[in-house]
């Protein structure tokens with residue numbers, strides 16, 4: 001019982017961490033709550049599906065049928081590029097109107113959903129073959145290589161992200177902008193370029209998550225709302241703007257979900273409710289999330 | 301009395317295009333059934349009236365008071381479900397269940413705002429997002445004989461026997477609800493102080509406290525008002541469609557209120573009304589046309605494009621185009637006038653300044 | 657007899673930093689007290705504790721014989737203690753006059769039941785008093801920094817306080833404006849009616865980091881340094897106090 005719970009928590013948590021850290025980064029730096037974040041994730045799943053498939057529909061529509069690796073790379077590049085375009089031509093122009101950013105990201109998610117809906121005839125999709133076949137036995141439980149791949153890639157990416165933010169010039173620019181855009185601007189950092197790059201990193205991470213989970217989870221054009229809810233819960237739980245908080249929050253939420261699924265299977269469909277409950281409890285105790293920065297210590 | 305009303309109309313309404321449009325809008329709403337008796341048109345406008353109540357109640361809470369609620373569907377759903385349950389178990393009439401449902405939704409507003417009182421900005425929004433989803437899951441977990449499960453509580457009595465009756469009922473409730481909320485949020489009101497205080501809380505809560513305002517009380521009040529009117533909308537909706545289903549608690553229901561209000565113009569009652577009455581019929585009218593499959597895509601793209609050029613909202617932008625405030629006495633004038641209709645101050649000068 | 661206002665061993669810590677350290681002082685009903693200290697000495701933090709915006713870590717605050725420690729800010733205003741912010745906090749999108757009307761709508765004023773008619777008039781008089789009546793109908797975001805400082809004062813006095821705390825009311829004002837505000841403070845302190853605006857003749861606690869502007873109007877000065885109370889007494893004595901000179905890093909005390 002414990003081993004499968006842990007293994008599933010690890011994969012699910014890893015994917016959540018990838019999604020949540022992109023979201024929290026964008027919030028921390030640009031103060032944008034990007035409600036289209038998981039729509040990019042959904043797009044990426046459909047992207048690999050499209051590029052790797054040979055037949056997409058009954059009505060004899062042939063997919064490109066590419067090998068896995070080029071499909072993945074093209075998908076991630078395309079989705080990241082789309083994210084950059086969205087930022088450059090939409091979000092950047094309305095950044096000072098928080099409510100408009102909100103609305104545009106919702107509308108954008110709907111646009112993506114609708115386009116995928118009629119491009120792929122509104123069916124649930126799933127990539128049948130995993131990227132790597134087979135699996136290993138760990139503590140009496142067979143773990144597919146696909147899951148191990150997910151966990152491995154996520155760990156590598158998170159380390160890379162940490163190195164990027166703490167060691168490189170770009171990382172310093174990003175953190176400076178997050179701290180105070182005006183001062184960053186005075187110090188010669190191009191704020192709009194930094195924000196654009198941050199958006200690129202965020203959507204890139206979402207795209208990566210979408211690609212990695214395509215063989216694991218079923219996806220559907222409407223499946224951006226449920227992950228969005230989970231990711232938002234994780235991001236607030238960890239504290240907005242804190243990547244560390246998001247990673248920890250991701251594993252907490254994943255653990256809660258798997259505990260519900262394994263311990264009270266008859267209520268398995270309520271796993272989201274339990275996860276949200278955890279978020280509500282944490283926020284009631286700590287109004288800034290686990291690792292959130294409360295800027296002014298004012299009584300609330 | 302009548303003369304005074306007439307005088308008000310001549311001096312207060314006729315010279316101001318925005319008010320003329322508002323009055324014309326209500327006149328059209330009230331004579332529409334006399335012109336057409338097309339069932340689907342009437343049904344569409346009836347639903348639009350209900351959604352208007354819902355959208356304006358979101359604006360009161362999120363726009364005016366600044367407590368941006370991502371889970372306004374909670375109130376809609378609580379209103380729908382509680383009036384449904386009241387009918388199913390007590391057999392009461394919609395005349396009773398709708399107001400009671402609204403009161404229960406107001407109570408839900410008060411309860412949810414208790415954990416929300418300590419939170420600000422996005423934390424508050426994301427916390428409130430969770431509540432309707434949580435409730436929807438709970439409803440599904442309750443045996444269907446009680447709460448209807450995935451289908452919802454079906455077989456509710458209709459609001460009125462004929463489409464026209466339902467139409468007028470919802471239109472009148474909408475008119476009254478919108479007027480009440482307009483007065484409650486009117487910062488210039490002499491007799492109601494909530495308007496000004498809501499604005500103050502949105503602008504700076506700490507400053508409002510240090511100015512002697514019990515912000516907790518007024519935030520709770522804002523949640524209760526939002527809950528009450530959101531609940532009315534939900535209860536009317538359930539009785540109109542004769543079913544209170546889990547869709548009323550869905551995330552899309554919450555987002556829809558946000559879309560309508562921000563599209564029309566946040567922190568303006570008329571903006572919310574315009575938002576609902578343009579976007580909702582647009583989607584409905586595209587139903588069954590050749591672009592049927594693309595109607596949501598069309599709506600979403602239109603929202604994006606328009607917001608890009610009018611970030612303050614379409615209705616607010618149009619109003620600024622056709623009306624102009626007198627720089628001296630702050631009276632509203634038709635934009636084409638060159639001088640203020642009351643004090644004669646020049647208006648052109650301001651227009652030029654605004655243009656730059 | 658208990659003092660009109662009394663802070664007793666007031667302490668405020670932010671994590672490891674002790675911003676206010678064991679400060680005790682009193683203010684009498686008819687006094688104007690100056691509070692000075694170098695940058696970062698904890699003046700703002702201390703008055704925020706007094707106004708109920710921050711919770712003090714320890715210590716007691718008594719006002720008119722009541723223990724108001726840990727009260728909510730609006731209850732403190734209700735009791736008759738109002739203050740301004742060093743970093744101005746106007747209601748930016750509201751007209752200037754509406755900013756002040758919020759103060760006129762607090763329960764301390766409305767309990768007399770005449771608010772319906774008197775609120776706009778009173779707000780006007782408060783703006784007249786600080787001298788920004790001509791901007792009354794503009795949104796507050798249009799005002800210059802100096803005018804915003806005055807708006808802060810107008811909003812605070814519209815609640816008819818008995819103890820008024822002003823956090824750097826002269827910050828960013830030019831000498832002429834400073835003079836004007838100082839004079840109106842003195843008038844306010846005398847008490848009486850200014851149109852509809854009623855002045856209780858409040859006691860005042862005025863924060864400033866230079867003493868020069870305060871010299872003429874204050875009766876007594878308190879000096880904070882690194883959160884500690886290092887000197888108090890009449891202004892002429894305080895400026896000669898070695899500890900104070902030391903606190904201003906050996907420089908000449910900025911009195912002239």
Ligand SMILES: Nc1ncnc2c1ncn2[C@@H]1O[C@H](COP(=O)(O)OP(=O)(O)OP(=O)(O)O)[C@@H](O)[C@H]1O
Pocket residue numbers: 295296297670673675693694695696697698699700701702742865
């Ligand atoms: N919310 C906070 N969290 C952490 N530290 C704080 C906070 N507010 C103030 N401080 C610290 O407390 C110390 C005192 O600050 P305070 O603003 O009270 O000084 P001040 O005397 O008002 O200075 P000034 O003359 O610049 O206004 C400073 O070192 C400041 O950095």
Ligand SMILES: [Mg+2]
Pocket residue numbers: 699700701742
């Ligand atoms: Mg200070």
